[in-house]
Amino acid sequence: MTLTESVGRIMLFDEVLTMSARMAAATGDLVNEKRYDAFDPQLTMEIDKVRAILPRSEIERFVAETDEANLALVSMERQAFALVHQGKRQDALNLLNSPEYLRLKIVYADGMEKTVKAATAMIEEDVLNRRVLSFWLAAVNAVGTLLLLATWFFAIRSARSWAAERREASAARLQAQDELVRKEKLALLGQVADRVGHELRNPLGVMNNAVYFLQAVLSDADDTTREYLGIIKDEIADAERIVSDLLDAVRTKTPHPEKVEVGELMQQVLRKCDVPPSVTVHLDIPETLPAIRVDPVQMRQVFWNLFTNAVEAMPDGGELKIRADEDQAAHTVTVRIMDNGSGITQEHQANLFQPMFTTKARRVGLGLVVVKNLTQANGGSVGVESIPGKGSEFIVTLPSAN
Structure with a gap:
């Protein structure tokens, strides 16, 4: 068997082993493990054949490098099968998509590439040293080298394409899992939100009226009394906001879209926000920016939440930038809300729109859930970009009225 054929079979068997392990982790079907057991010794046999074809020490080093990576990959794949047997399929998937596993796949591909390059150099050296060979033999060797390089080129391109596809599939799977967790949390909240919300709003209303009455009849009270009445009123307002966020998070009303001017909408929201002088x-x-087609009440709530979060991210003051632009091809308008506050870590960004996730004291983590729900209900999308220590940018894309 030629070197080209062995390289091709090695790439094929390696792909079969990888996909068998991942299919077992994804589906729990251990028939994939039997397929793995059948192809594992065949891969080892092909690697041994390459060793025999290329016995020189400089070639042996690269083959050994590839073999070492293969043994480590097999070990991780065997661990994944063991996790599947224990019912820990998610742990198995995480293992087979871990940075170490992907690193070994790259080492394996690099080892194969170095092996073929060294083999090509060996062939060229032999051609130069054996000048007694006829011209046709040299031509045949050259053609063989070109075929070998072509085979390796397509193998490497396939491996890189495979890695890119796997990264995209992994990102899509994680996004789908996050969305599923988000919906499950919202469903759980929905089971209790209506009853708890109404039961809390009644006593909160009574308390708010009582504070209003006391502030009216104790207008000449001392500073301490007025201060504590103000604290009670603020706490009631916070509690009412939490109840409203809870109900809005699990009960998104059908929007009533109409034509809305973006600049006017931003001004309306800013007037309602408590923006400190700092x-x-x-x-x-832009004056030429087209109107958007959204529910104005719902979008005022969306932007109020985002503006308020931006201001709270800058307790020592800073700049709140609001910029809008149009994508004519997509028929959308994008509004960017930027601050130069503390920023958000990559880990927190992944959970930012999940119910009950918050990094703020005295908050329950529902404001951004409401933002996402209402934006999606109006046919738009919301995302975030942030650098810790430099600030954050929330990006809201909405359908234009054109």
Whole structure:
């Protein structure tokens, strides 16, 4: 068997082993393990054949490098099968998509590439040293080298394409899992939200009226009394906001879209926001920007949440920038809300729109859930980009009215 054929079979068997392990982890079907057991010794046999074809020490080193990576990959894949037997399929999937596993796949491919390059150099050296060979033999060797390189080129391209596809599939799977967890949390909240919300709103209303009455009849009270009445009123307002967020998070009403001017919408929301003097607002809305088609009440709530979060991220002051632009091809308008506050870590960004996730004290983590639900209900999307220590940018894309 030629070197080219052995390289091709090695790439094929390696792919069969990888897919068998991942299919077992994804489906729990251990028939894939039997297939793995059948092809594992065949891969080892092909690697041994390459050793025999290329016995020189410089070639042996690269083959050994490939073999070492293969043994480590087999060990991790065997661990994955063991996890599947224990019912830990998610752990098995995580193992087979871990940075170490992907690193070994790259080492394996690099080892194969070095082996073929060294083999090519060996062939060229032999051609130069054996000048007694006839011209036709040299031509045949050259053609063989080109075929070998072509085979390796397609093998490497396939391996790289496989790695890219797996990364995309892994990202899509994680996104789907996050969305599933999000929906499960919202469903759980929905089971208790209505009853708890109504039961809390009644006593909160009574308490709010009582504070209003006391502030009216104790207008000449001392500073301490007025201060504590103010604290009670603020706490009631916080509790009412939490109840409203809870109900809005699990009960998104059907939007009533209409034509809305973006600049006017931003001004309306800013007037309702408590922006301290230490925060400077920069509004950049082009006059030629088309209107959007959304529910104005719902989108005011979306942008109020985002503006408030941006201001709270800058307790020592800073800049709140609001910029909008149009994508004519997509028929959308994008609004960007930027601050230069503390920023958000990569780990927290992944959970930012999950119910009950928050990094703030005295919050329950529902504000951004409401933002995402209402934005999606209006045919839009919301995302975030952030650098810890430098600030955050929330990006809201909405359908234009054109």
